[in-house]
Amino acid sequence: MKKDTKSYRILIVESSAKILLSLKRMLLKRITDPVIVNAVDFKSSQMILKQESFDIILLDLNLSDITGKDLLDSLGKENYSKTILLSDLEDADLTLSAVSKGVCDYILKSEISSRLLYKSIVYAIERRKNIAKYEESEKRYSDLFYLNPQPMYLFDFETFKFLRVNDAMLRQYGYSIPEFLELTLFDIRPQNEINSFKEAYKHFDYHDWLVTTKEYQHKRKNGESFFVEISCNIIYIDGRKCGLAIASDVTEKRNYLKAIEERNQRLQEIAFTQSHIVRAPLANMMGILYLIRDFDLRAEEGEELLQHFINCGEELDKSIKEIVLKSNFFEVKVSK
Template sequence: MKLFGYSFSFFNKSQKLFEDLIHPDDKERVLNNFKKFLRGKDYLWSQEFRFLKETGEFAHVLDKGILLRTKDGLPKRFFGAIQDISILKERELQLIKLSQSLDQRANELQEAILRLEDSEKRYRDLFELSPLPMWVYDLETLRFLDVNQAAISSYGYSKEEFLSMTIKDIRPNKDISLLEEKVNVKKEMGGLLFSGIFHHLKKNGDLIEVEISSNRIEYNGLKGVLVLAVDVTLRNQYIEAIEVQNARLKEIAWMQSHVVRAPLARLLGLVNMLKIERIHDPQQSIENFEELFEFIFSSAQELDKVIRQVSEKTERIHLKGKFGLEKEE
C-alpha cells in the first residue's frame, strides 16, 4: 500500500479504514459486489473502483484476489492485491473521447453528405424543371455535358444528339470567331457572366436570337459552364416593329403640320380675297371670279391629295403576322 502513501500497519487497525478510502460514488457498488462474491461459489475476485491516496487524490485501481473456501464453500481466507491503473484508465477515457469525437465527425460528415445530396437534387430539379433552355458544356472541349428538357424542346435535338455535339454546332458559321472569343474570356474569369445576345441555329434551320447568361461550375470533375438561354427573337422583332411604326407616325405628324398647311393656307387666302372683292363690288358677275375659283379648286385638289397620302400611310401602320410591319411599296 506504499504505492498509495499508506503503511501496512495503517490498515491492520480496521477493515473499515480500507472501505472508507473507496470513492463515495463507488463504495456501495464495491461492497455489495464483494458480499455477493463471499456468498457465492467463485474464488476469483476482480473489481475496479477509485481509491483515495494519502495525497488526497483518487486513483483508479484494479482490486484482484483469490478466496480460499472450506469444504462447505464458506469463505476461509482471502489473498488480494491492488494495482494502480490510473494511467490505463486515463488512456481509456482518452480513447472513449476520441471515439466519441470520431462518431461526431462521422455524423457531421453524414449530415454534410445528406445536405450535399439534397442540394444536388434541388439543383437537378431546378435544372430539369426550368421552363428556359439550360445546358452545361466543357470549357476546354466545348462539348455539351448536359441539357434540360426545355433546351431539347426548343432546339429540336434529342439529348443524345446534344451530347454528341459542341456549342459550335448551334451557332452560324459567321459567329464562331465571336464564340471562341467569349469562351477565352470565360477561361480567365469566374462567377456569373452576362454573355450578351447571339444567334443560334435550331435543328430545323431556324435562326433565333438568344440572350445568354452563364456561370462557371465544376461538373463531374470537369471545368464546365452552366448556360441559361432566353429566346428574344419575338421581343426584338416587336421592338423593331414599334420603332418602324414610330418613324412612320413621326412622318405623318410632319406631313400634317407642314405639307397640309401649305394648300390649306392658300385656300384660306383665296377665300378671303373673294370675300373682300364681293364686299367692295357686290355687283360683280361670277365670271369675274373665275380665275380665283380655279385657284381655289387647284388648292382643294392638292389638299385632297395630301389627305389621301396621310390616310394611306396611316392604314399601312399595322402589324403583319404577330409583330413584323408590312413594307411600303
C-alpha cells in the same frame, strides 16, 4: 462525466455474449438510455433491418454465416452510412474497401473503449446528416437546372462539347439528350456566327462570367434560326473548367422592337404629311379666302381665285386620304 440524453437506436450484430455485454456497458457509460437490439448472425440482422430502422449498426466482421468482403458486399448500400465495423484483426485492404463503400468507421476490438465508440457513433450520425444535407442541396441545384424554364447547358471549355442540357434546351433546339452530348457549341450556330462566338469567349481569359447584351444567332435541329442573349459563368467540376450558360430566346423581343421601329417610322411619315403636305394647301386656301373678300367672284379674277381654291381643296382631300391609308396600314401591321 455528463451522459448523452439523446435517443439512439443501435443494432449490435455480434455472436459473442461476452463482447456484446462489453459493448452494452460502454454504450451505457456514455448514453443515458440507448435502445439496443442484438443479432447473433448476418441473416438475423437482415431480418431485423427489414422491420426496424436504426441510427447505428455495430457489425462484427467475423460472423458465423458470413465474413470479410462477402459481408460488406451483402450489407447493402443503404446501410453503409450507418455501419461501424468491429474486427479482431487489422486488414488494410478490407479497411480501404469498407471506407470506399461509405462505411462510417473500422475499429479493432482490442483498441475499443467507451470514449472511442461514442465518438465514432456521434461522428457517424453527424456525417450522415451532412451527407443528407449535401444530397438535398445537390437535388435542389439539379432541379433548378433541369426544371428552369430558360434553356441552360453545361459545356467543357476545352472541347466546347455539351456535358448537360435541361428540358428547356431540348424543347428549344429540338435535339435529344444523346444527340446534344455528341454536339459542340459550334454545331448550334450558323457558320457566320462562329467568329463572333470565339471573340465573346475570349472574355473568359480575364473574367469568370459573361453576360451579353449582343444578340447571337443560333439554329435548331431543323435548321431554323433564332436570336439569343447569352449569360455564362465558369465553374470547375473535378478540376475541369466548364461553362454554365443560359441562352435566352430574344426573337420575339427583337421582332417587337422591329415593329416599334416600323411604327415610329410610319408616325414620322404621318407627322411629316400633316406638317408639310396638308398645311400647304390649307394655307393656300386660307390666303384665297382673304383675297375673295376684295374680288367679285363673277369677274375673271374671281373665277380664277375660286378655281384655285377648288384645286387646293382637292389637294387637301388627297392628302387626308393618304394619311387615312397610312393609318389603316399601321393599325393592321400592329394588330398582326
